[in-house]
Amino acid sequence: MGINFISKFNQERATVSLNDLETEAQIQGCQSQFNPPKASHHGGVWERKIQSAKILDASLLLLGPRSLSRDEFTTFLAEATSIVNNTPLSDISEDPNDPVPLSPAMLLTLKSCPNPTTLEEYTERDILAYGKRRWRQIQYLAEQFWIR
Structure with a gap:
């Protein structure tokens, strides 16, 4: 991915004055x-x-x-996205009186607890689930994603 940015940077250098862009960015308080x-x-x-x-x-x-089927894979990605978006953006204080640190999900939903945790436990046996219980397979994978 970085190679794409470098080649675009080199390509733009020929057509746009990067000094002008850098000066404008500095005026705005930005640095790249x-x-x-x-x-x-x-x-x-x-x-x-x-x-x-x-x-x-x-x-x-x-x-x-x-x-996984396409729907199962999509569900797993949604679960993983939820996990990533619920991780705090800053360190968590040990003092219980400190405010809860912000997460991307809080900013997106404007809720203090956008995705409450489930009380159900999933085991390695759920990987083999099929039929009506196949959703447990996805939940187990999401739980393993969270652990890792």
């Missing part, structure tokens, strides 16, 4: 800089969010040779 290639650890917060999306692969490997 590229991360070094193959150094995602320079990314900070946004790279941690991207890292959590990479965990999807590890969760799907739990299925083994089985596969």
Whole structure:
């Protein structure tokens, strides 16, 4: 993905005065800089969010040779999106009197608890669920995504 930005940057350099853009950005109080290639650890917060999306692969490997239908896969992605959007944007304080840290889901829904947790427990046996209980397979995968 970074290669796309670099080539676009080089392409734009020929047609647009980057000095003018940089001056305008500085007037607006913005600063842009590229991360070094193959150094995602320079990314900070946004790279941690991207890292959590990479965990999807590890969760799907739990299925083994089985596969998900399109609807099941879409549901799993929605569950994973919910998990990522409910992670706090800042550190969680140990003091119970401190305010609850904001999460992207709170900002999107304007609710303090947009997705309450379920009280049901899912086990590794749920991976083999079929028929009417197949939804438990997705819930188990989502729980494993959360754990990882």
